[in-house]
Amino acid sequence: MMSERQPIIQARDVHFHYTPGRPVLKGITLDLGPGATAIVGQNGAGKSTFVRLLNGLLKPVEGQVLVAGVDTRQMTVAQLARTVGLVFQNPSDQLFKSRVLDEVMFGPLNLGFSAQEARERAEAALAELGLEGLEARNPYDLGLAERKLVTVASVLAMGTPVIILDEPTIAQDQVGVRQLGAIVDRLARAGRTVITITHDMEFVARHFQRVLVFQDGRVLADDTAEAIFAQPELLAAAGLQAPPITRLGQALGLPATVLTVEAFVEAVRAGEG
Amino acid sequence: MRLSLYVPGDTWVHRLDPMTKLLMTVVGIGLTFLLPSLQGGTLLLVLLLAVLGSAGVLHRAAAVYVGVAIVAGTFLVVQGLVYPGNAVPALTLGPIVFYREGLLVGLRLALRLYNILSATLILVLVTHPSDLVEAVVRRGASPRLGYVIMAVLQVIPTMMATASTIMDAQRSRGLETEGSLWVRLKAFVPVMGPLVTGSLIATEERALALEVRGFSGEGRPTFLKEEVIPPYATAARLVTVAALAAGIAGRWLLGW
Amino acid sequence: MAVIEVENLRYRYPRQERLALDGITFTVEPGEFIGVIGPNLAGKSTLCQALVGLVPHFYKGAIGGQVRVAGLDVHRSTVAEVSRRAGLVFQNPFTQISGAKLTVYEEVAFGLEHAGVPREEMRRRIDEALRLLGLEAVKDQSPFALSGGQMQRLAIASVLAMEPEVLILDEPTSQLDPAGTEEVFEAVTALCRRGMAVVMAEHKVDRLAEHADRILVLHQGRQIAYGPPRQVFARENVAALGVAVPAVTQAAKALGWVLEDGTYPVTLAEAVAVGQARRGGR
Ligand SMILES: Nc1ncnc2c1ncn2[C@@H]1O[C@H](COP(=O)(O)OP(=O)(O)OP(=O)(O)O)[C@@H](O)[C@H]1O
Ligand SMILES: [Mg+2]
Numbered sequence: 001m002m003s004e005r006q007p008i009i010q011a012r013d014v015h016f017h018y019t020p021g022r023p024v025l026k027g028i029t030l031d032l033g034p035g036a037t038a039i040v041g042q043n044g045a046g047k048s049t050f051v052r053l054l055n056g057l058l059k060p061v062e063g064q065v066l067v068a069g070v071d072t073r074q075m076t077v078a079q080l081a082r083t084v085g086l087v088f089q090n091p092s093d094q095l096f097k098s099r100v101l102d103e104v105m106f107g108p109l110n111l112g113f114s115a116q117e118a119r120e121r122a123e124a125a126l127a128e129l130g131l132e133g134l135e136a137r138n139p140y141d142l143g144l145a146e147r148k149l150v151t152v153a154s155v156l157a158m159g160t161p162v163i164i165l166d167e168p169t170i171a172q173d174q175v176g177v178r179q180l181g182a183i184v185d186r187l188a189r190a191g192r193t194v195i196t197i198t199h200d201m202e203f204v205a206r207h208f209q210r211v212l213v214f215q216d217g218r219v220l221a222d223d224t225a226e227a228i229f230a231q232p233e234l235l236a237a238a239g240l241q242a243p244p245i246t247r248l249g250q251a252l253g254l255p256a257t258v259l260t261v262e263a264f265v266e267a268v269r270a271g272e273g
Numbered sequence: 274m275r276l277s278l279y280v281p282g283d284t285w286v287h288r289l290d291p292m293t294k295l296l297m298t299v300v301g302i303g304l305t306f307l308l309p310s311l312q313g314g315t316l317l318l319v320l321l322l323a324v325l326g327s328a329g330v331l332h333r334a335a336a337v338y339v340g341v342a343i344v345a346g347t348f349l350v351v352q353g354l355v356y357p358g359n360a361v362p363a364l365t366l367g368p369i370v371f372y373r374e375g376l377l378v379g380l381r382l383a384l385r386l387y388n389i390l391s392a393t394l395i396l397v398l399v400t401h402p403s404d405l406v407e408a409v410v411r412r413g414a415s416p417r418l419g420y421v422i423m424a425v426l427q428v429i430p431t432m433m434a435t436a437s438t439i440m441d442a443q444r445s446r447g448l449e450t451e452g453s454l455w456v457r458l459k460a461f462v463p464v465m466g467p468l469v470t471g472s473l474i475a476t477e478e479r480a481l482a483l484e485v486r487g488f489s490g491e492g493r494p495t496f497l498k499e500e501v502i503p504p505y506a507t508a509a510r511l512v513t514v515a516a517l518a519a520g521i522a523g524r525w526l527l528g529w
Numbered sequence: 530m531a532v533i534e535v536e537n538l539r540y541r542y543p544r545q546e547r548l549a550l551d552g553i554t555f556t557v558e559p560g561e562f563i564g565v566i567g568p569n570l571a572g573k574s575t576l577c578q579a580l581v582g583l584v585p586h587f588y589k590g591a592i593g594g595q596v597r598v599a600g601l602d603v604h605r606s607t608v609a610e611v612s613r614r615a616g617l618v619f620q621n622p623f624t625q626i627s628g629a630k631l632t633v634y635e636e637v638a639f640g641l642e643h644a645g646v647p648r649e650e651m652r653r654r655i656d657e658a659l660r661l662l663g664l665e666a667v668k669d670q671s672p673f674a675l676s677g678g679q680m681q682r683l684a685i686a687s688v689l690a691m692e693p694e695v696l697i698l699d700e701p702t703s704q705l706d707p708a709g710t711e712e713v714f715e716a717v718t719a720l721c722r723r724g725m726a727v728v729m730a731e732h733k734v735d736r737l738a739e740h741a742d743r744i745l746v747l748h749q750g751r752q753i754a755y756g757p758p759r760q761v762f763a764r765e766n767v768a769a770l771g772v773a774v775p776a777v778t779q780a781a782k783a784l785g786w787v788l789e790d791g792t793y794p795v796t797l798a799e800a801v802a803v804g805q806a807r808r809g810g811r
Contacts, residue, residue, distance in 0.1 A: 264780050
């Protein structure tokens with residue numbers, strides 16, 4: 001069994017392809033543990049493929065993925081779902097119930113919670129995403145932004161130690177992005193392992209301690225958000241850009257890398273003061 | 274997600290233009306009804322299997338044959354037991370007696386079923402639906418009709434793709450879908466409802482997107498690809514028509 | 530001559546009480562790039578669909594006011610007629626694939642074939658669209674074997690290749706990497722220079738501030754503002770309603786950094802200029 005110190009997810013020289021001769025992942029080795037980790041990188045770099053390997057939907061062609069110390073090849077996806085919750089990139093791939101509440105209760109019920117408990121968990125998750133009042137609606141009738149939030153709620157309600165969000169901020173407005181950020185912060189503080197794929201660099205800068213830069217099936221960099229955003233050449237090579245406020249700080253020659261508007265304002269005031 | 278049963282490949286059958294393959298399929302089905310005898314049906318089946326075999330799709334066809342075996346078996350059992358002309362017992366299993374006449378009728382029916390199926394598979398497995406539709410539209414059919422054919426051909430593949438997507442979503446949230454046949458069957462039940470809705474929605478959304486992408490079904494379209502008809506297509510068509518003629522002649526002149 | 534004229538557009542979805550769009554009025558000239566911003570449920574997607582006639586022809590419901598696009602009265606024309614002049618890229622890239630084509634290259638050809646574009650011209654346009662959207666490397670792949678961002682690029686390429694007079698994009702960069710986002714904005718700006726009119730719903734206000742000629746702000750179906758980015762983002766009511774404002778503008782407001790004309794900077798370049806003047810002149 002797993003010891004206290006063992007990282008909950010270990011990838012060991014993971015290789016993967018959908019079609020032979022077209023490698024998608026080319027040897028990924030890394031550990032993931034408590035806290036918020038962002039995965040960023042170009043379209044087609046293999047980010048979504050990688051997280052599907054973490055919840056067992058895909059199995060490595062070479063190498064291994066260990067979840068809580070066990071090779072994913074030795075477990076079914078349903079067994080892995082007790083540990084790893086995955087929100088898909090495309091909400092239509094995930095939603096299949098005709099009522100929002102049933103959708104969100106589906107996971108907890110499968111994990112063995114009673115109907116009463118499942119309902120409470122579902123309602124709490126919906127509330128955290130600001131979706132109260134939509135319980136009886138059909139997910140298909142909702143807009144893309146709300147549909148995406150329903151998928152997040154349905155995984156959140158399962159309470160898994162590992163939560164993977166594939167591009168949660170798609171179609172979200174400012175309020176939605178803030179809510180998602182608050183959820184990431186809360187889960188990370190509670191010691192859960194939160195892995196988030198995103199192209200929103202401001203979201204990364206604000207909420208993630210660790211950043212993995214994927215490029216062409218490899219991990220190009222693995223560092224803190226500050227360190228990553230301080231390297232324009234690295235970012236350019238991976239099709240990325242630091243958030244505008246960070247670039248403004250760099251252009252004005254602020255001594256430290258600033259990641260948020262508040263930090264920028266403070267740094268400028270400190271310089272003036 | 275795959276949107277058809279088409280098996281890609283580069284055999285002489287694949288390179289044949291869709292209209293020739295359509296002709297082969299139609300003639301194959303026609304001959305099935307022209308040649309009701311056991312010998313005629315068997316000969317036809319051999320010919321059709323030879324075409325499928327040289328196209329390298331027998332393995333895929335076999336899957337379909339196995340699926341239909343239940344129906345064929347039913348023909349044999351029912352006719353063997355209750356065919357009105359039954360006289361000579363052929364097989365006795367305790368109190369159950371199968372008769373020779375009935376079994377032969379059942380066998381002919383089963384053969385006919387497999388012939389129709391095999392003829393259709395030439396079109397379905399070796400011709401990409403969009404190529405077929407394109408060939409028909411090139412010959413003056415309305416693009417609107419072409420789209421309807423396309424949509425119908427896609428119903429089953431769309432449902433298959435939707436089913437696997439839904440099952441992935443369900444097992445990712447803890448529903449056991451792997452393991453014994455029983456587990457898998459049980460897992461399939463909750464897929465049925467969302468499957469129908471999901472497929473309908475997917476079809477509707479696609480129709481909407483196509484409408485906006487300028488697909489109005491009016492005016493004559495142009496084609497990205499030039500139509501390629503291999504030189505041997507004429508020969509293939511002649512042979513096919515000759516087979517039909519032989520069937521007709523055999524049936525009415527020689528009394529096969 | 531304006532190529533889009535919307536006058537007092539009001540619309541309510543079937544079985545809904547609230548108006549999804551309420552009194553929208555704006556015009557767009559050829560070559561203009563309009564950004565549409567606002568929180569979710571503000572009516573951005575509904576407006577996009579109203580510009581090609583899906584609202585009300587497909588979604589039904591009650592409609593009022595006037596929408597003219599490329600000389601057509603949208604409410605009195607069919608979606609097919611409008612679509613020949615105006616292209617729409619939907620918000621969800623996953624549902625825009627025709628399903629009739631085997632490769633990315635052929636998928637882009639789909640609309641061109643039905644428009645009756647000659648083969649040589651078709652190839653030229655497909656090549657250009659694939660290049661603009663960075664899809665050359667996957668052009669022979671199946672449209673269904675793409676990553677989310679690649680699929681979104683394909684959806685845009687398919688519509689760009691049609692070279693419509695009016696291009697409407699509903700959050701076209703939501704799944705694109707930052708470089709891809711910049712490429713799309715640059716491609717769109719280049720097309721505007723050739724005379725195409727563009728309407729783009731987007732959350733990425735810093736990109737819009739950089740590229741758009743005018744910004745239309747929606748909030749709960751109402752039009753809150755319509756004007757050049759600098760004017761719109763300076764308005765107090767815009768930020769107060771929960772509408773996103775570029776980060777550099779937020780910072781400038783907090784620090785009281787204004788340009789010579791008294792407005793706040795909205796682009797990175799403007800903010801750098803003001804910042805340098807301020808800090809240098811210290
Ligand atoms: N089902 C599939 N079959 C074949 N190839 C695929 C499939 N899904 C993705 N690919 C290919 O695998 C590569 C990686 O895709 P993946 O979805 O992991 O990228 P990603 O990093 O998540 O990109 P994005 O930021 O666009 O979501 C891409 O080149 C893509 O074309
Ligand atoms: Mg992805």
